Amino acid sequence: EVQLVQSGAEVKKPGESLRISCKGSGYSFTSYWISWVRQMPGKGLEWMGRIDPSDSYTNYSPSFQGHVTISADKSISTAYLQWSSLKASDTAMYYCARTMVRGVNSDYWGQGTLVTVSS
């Protein structure tokens, strides 16, 4: 069974750093991209970027480039999304998803990680 299991909810202060994770199982982790999607409270889905776990090649949305870093460790089938300095506006639910190499089909999604940034 294909599964993406994300790390638990986080509460952080502005300026703090954070790394959340997404562990894949039940499939060949290096055969699909992992995408990250943000959903701010009461808002829609926003594509942040994606990574090819086989070689860690990444693409970022210009809206998120420079503010987050996407990485992966294929030895443990885990992708990461990290911030070096959080802002209150980073408060959101973050989803990882398994994405086909061709196109934009994300067929399996993690359960989401809620990140709350508040002083």
Place this chain on the structure above:
Amino acid sequence: QSALTQPASVSGSPGQSITISCTGTSSDVGGYNYVSWYQQHPGKAPKLMIYDVSNRPSGVSNRFSGSKSGNTASLTISGLQAEDEADYYCSSYTSSSTLEVFGGGTKLTVL
């Protein structure tokens, strides 16, 4: 402002059919057959319902269908059921540096 335009809300009665539109440009929806549709119930992760414009993943009801004409893609749900009440998002590949863009989402209400 989202790159793809969807109606904020649509509604229909059980048994009826509804269509949700997703309008982009020739750089995204109109230029590639890479449009996906996702269903999201409150507090849940999105679920892939349609990919590559009109293909259904295994396990998705054949009441869901997708199509595209020019720069506008559409999701049609026939034989509406109460469980279809959810938010629906379209997504498209784009030739811009973004690579993928979502629509703003459409709230479907089953009356």
